[in-house]
Amino acid sequence: MTSTAEHLRNALDGRWRDIKNAMRARLSDEIFRPHYTPNTVIARAKVAEQLKIMAAAGAAEDGFRKEHGGNGDVGAAITQIEMLAMSDLSLMVKAGVQWGLFGGAIENLGTERHHKAYVRRLIDLDLLGCFAMTETGHGSDVQSLETTATYDPETQEFVIHSPTPSARKDYIGGAAETARVATVFAQLITPDGEGHGVHCFVVPIRDDMGNDMPGVTTSDCHYKGGLPGVDNGRIVFDHVRVPRENLLNRYADVAPDGTYSSLIENPGRRFFTMLGTLIRGRVTVGGSAAAAARVALDIATRYALERRQFEAPKSDEEVLIMDYLVHQRRLLPLIAKSYALQFAQNELVAKCHELQTSDDPDAEEQRELEARAAGLKAANTWHASRAIQEAREACGGAGYLAENRLIALRADTDVFTTFEGDNHVLTQLVAKELLTAYADDIKGMSPVEWVRFAANYAGERVLKRTAAETIIQTVLDTRQDNEEEGSLFNRGTQVKMFEDREEYMLASV
Numbered sequence: 001m002t003s004t005a006e007h008l009r010n011a012l013d014g015r016w017r018d019i020k021n022a023m024r025a026r027l028s029d030e031i032f033r034p035h036y037t038p039n040t041v042i043a044r045a046k047v048a049e050q051l052k053i054m055a056a057a058g059a060a061e062d063g064f065r066k067e068h069g070g071n072g073d074v075g076a077a078i079t080q081i082e083m084l085a086m087s088d089l090s091l092m093v094k095a096g097v098q099w100g101l102f103g104g105a106i107e108n109l110g111t112e113r114h115h116k117a118y119v120r121r122l123i124d125l126d127l128l129g130c131f132a133m134t135e136t137g138h139g140s141d142v143q144s145l146e147t148t149a150t151y152d153p154e155t156q157e158f159v160i161h162s163p164t165p166s167a168r169k170d171y172i173g174g175a176a177e178t179a180r181v182a183t184v185f186a187q188l189i190t191p192d193g194e195g196h197g198v199h200c201f202v203v204p205i206r207d208d209m210g211n212d213m214p215g216v217t218t219s220d221c222h223y224k225g226g227l228p229g230v231d232n233g234r235i236v237f238d239h240v241r242v243p244r245e246n247l248l249n250r251y252a253d254v255a256p257d258g259t260y261s262s263l264i265e266n267p268g269r270r271f272f273t274m275l276g277t278l279i280r281g282r283v284t285v286g287g288s289a290a291a292a293a294r295v296a297l298d299i300a301t302r303y304a305l306e307r308r309q310f311e312a313p314k315s316d317e318e319v320l321i322m323d324y325l326v327h328q329r330r331l332l333p334l335i336a337k338s339y340a341l342q343f344a345q346n347e348l349v350a351k352c353h354e355l356q357t358s359d360d361p362d363a364e365e366q367r368e369l370e371a372r373a374a375g376l377k378a379a380n381t382w383h384a385s386r387a388i389q390e391a392r393e394a395c396g397g398a399g400y401l402a403e404n405r406l407i408a409l410r411a412d413t414d415v416f417t418t419f420e421g422d423n424h425v426l427t428q429l430v431a432k433e434l435l436t437a438y439a440d441d442i443k444g445m446s447p448v449e450w451v452r453f454a455a456n457y458a459g460e461r462v463l464k465r466t467a468a469e470t471i472i473q474t475v476l477d478t479r480q481d482n483e484e485e486g487s488l489f490n491r492g493t494q495v496k497m498f499e500d501r502e503e504y505m506l507a508s509v
């Protein structure tokens, strides 16, 4: 018979629960036991060994289309990388960079020639890569990157160059030591001197012996706040030449004579279309942070059910710390939020799977997916920072010992609020998306509708001082009609309250 706990876990695990169970079994192997060392040499070697075992077990194939040598199960691919967070976040990030970011750029921005040349090799780790977008000068504003890729029709090559010190590629996972090839984001310039915006190029950065290629200078970011197993580094290019074919040309191409062509005319729209195809990284980072939060809350809950402090009145037994209300109020809301975020993440992964495995994804749905991925990444990673810190404190001094995992979880997830899009910048992206959709609705209104709209919103809604007032009124209104449906415990009521709150806030803004 299935126990309540199993039912609950099945519900929380969602559509890819079999993958999760298989990963749980794999991660129980000794080699994947959580370990912690701030020593980057040991940590990097350990992660490299673990990654090889994952590759040999076929862990990466789901992320790539069948015709490119994979299995084409996007949801399974995201789920597997997320689950690595249960073992070690450095491993999760290394796998995410190799198969999600580097592999994702080849798969989604490249065409047949790139798929043939690289996909199978990168799945098997015969080709180690990195994703070189961020520069010292620009991280959030990636449209302003300074690295240039200037086309030379004489030799039919692109010349990749870092024209200023701030054009140096920075923080790049894999660039310090392991990557042989980089997918480099650079401003494409044609022979007529015209700039066409940021495009992505495959650039070899190291030879088989691990030495920098001519014109390439790599260096190591060394010690960071966490993720000791990830070799983050910097890359500077000095007129490095790559063949014309190394442009990942799914969305734009340059002919041998230097003529530029793209089906998407607007450079801004073209760039954001390219970025949109790389959404999986963002989805995985949010999901992994949430998984790390669950690990921490699990540790803190188990501790609270064992640990006793202070003798109970009229008893010679000490009180279980979980029996203190304040302790419950610290942990239970965070556990509840973890459940909620997990269900939301499951829906996001399913939607991402649907759109990325469809031959003709709906543009509107894609835009909505991008906004949701951005919002949920911010919510998940901020939740992780908070929950892990609370879990650490809830375990007292024991929580501060490395062997109990919490300090590593805290240190490793810290940067999840920054990479794959800084959380504040992502939140602005969500706001922009919501306001644009709202503006579109308003634009289509007739004069009569305008008057009604102004009267309703300006009169009744915007003038209300707090959103809470509207929500309480909504509950009261519904309750009068139907006690059952309006009950705060009714799921429909809860959803409606959230919807009303969103609508109210949007209208107010």
Ligand SMILES: Cc1cc2nc3c(=O)[nH]c(=O)nc-3n(C[C@H](O)[C@H](O)[C@H](O)COP(=O)(O)OP(=O)(O)OC[C@H]3O[C@@H](n4cnc5c(N)ncnc54)[C@H](O)[C@@H]3O)c2cc1C
Residues within 6 Å of the ligand: 097, 131, 132, 133, 134, 137, 138, 139, 140, 141, 170, 171, 172, 173, 224, 227, 232, 415, 418, 419, 420, 421, 422, 423, 424, 425
């Ligand atoms: C460990 C690690 C690994 C990384 N791995 C990679 C990798 O593999 N590949 C890669 O390409 N990059 C990688 N990055 C880079 C990462 O993606 C960037 O650090 C991130 O995008 C933020 O850019 P930034 O550091 O330039 O910060 P900035 O963009 O300078 O942001 C600094 C602050 O300014 C705020 N800010 C910025 N713009 C606005 C605005 N418009 N309105 C309000 N506030 C704003 C931000 O909220 C933030 O708090 C990695 C970074 C780290 C630390």
